[in-house]
Amino acid sequence: MDKEQLHEYRKKRNFRISSEPKGKSLKKKKDKLIFVVQEHHASHLHYDFRLEWDGVLKSWAVPKGPSLDPKVKRLAVQTEDHPLEYAKFEGEIPKGEYGAGEVFIWDAGTWEAEVEDIDEALEKGNLKFKLKGKKLKGSFVLVRTHYNESRNKNWLLIKHKESAEKKLH
Ligand code: MN
Numbered sequence: 001m002d003k004e005q006l007h008e009y010r011k012k013r014n015f016r017i018s019s020e021p022k023g024k025s026l027k028k029k030k031d032k033l034i035f036v037v038q039e040h041h042a043s044h045l046h047y048d049f050r051l052e053w054d055g056v057l058k059s060w061a062v063p064k065g066p067s068l069d070p071k072v073k074r075l076a077v078q079t080e081d082h083p084l085e086y087a088k089f090e091g092e093i094p095k096g097e098y099g100a101g102e103v104f105i106w107d108a109g110t111w112e113a114e115v116e117d118i119d120e121a122l123e124k125g126n127l128k129f130k131l132k133g134k135k136l137k138g139s140f141v142l143v144r145t146h147y148n149e150s151r152n153k154n155w156l157l158i159k160h161k162e163s164a165e166k167k168l169h
Contacts, residue, residue, distance in 0.1 A: 054118075077155070
């Protein structure tokens with residue numbers, strides 16, 4: 001997480017009041033990329049979908065939560081990058097603070113990109129990936145509602161249909 005990203009994350013929060021991690025700018029070295037979905041009982045219940053990439057958690061707020069039905073498209077509003085440590089966070093964000101309410105880990109695991117260039121996919125707004133979680137498994141896509149408009153924060157999270165062949169295994 002670079003300084004600018006960390007600053008944006010920190011300026012919204014009061015760490016003397018909230019037990020959320022303050023974040024480090026250090027990049028962790030490990031081979032598998034993690035993902036987490038946090039059920040967040042804020043003023044409106046939503047599910048924070050986070051993918052580790054480039055030392056941070058790329059984050060989207062999914063009001064209805066991820067769906068395993070390939071026919072269902074779920075709105076996913078991109079939010080600020082979070083520090084990697086946030087993937088472990090569960091607890092109560094105090095009243096009056098940014099995102100006040102309880103946070104539970106709804107699912108977690110690892111992910112793999114199904115695109116050549118993750119940075120380009122994020123920039124253009126079409127990221128295909130595979131999740132290996134407890135609840136979420138298989139291929140998904142995150143696609144920006146207006147392709148190539150990097151300022152647009154609205155994406156759709158959609159389960160990819162597995163091929164018939166894959167289903168046999
Ligand atoms: Mn949230």
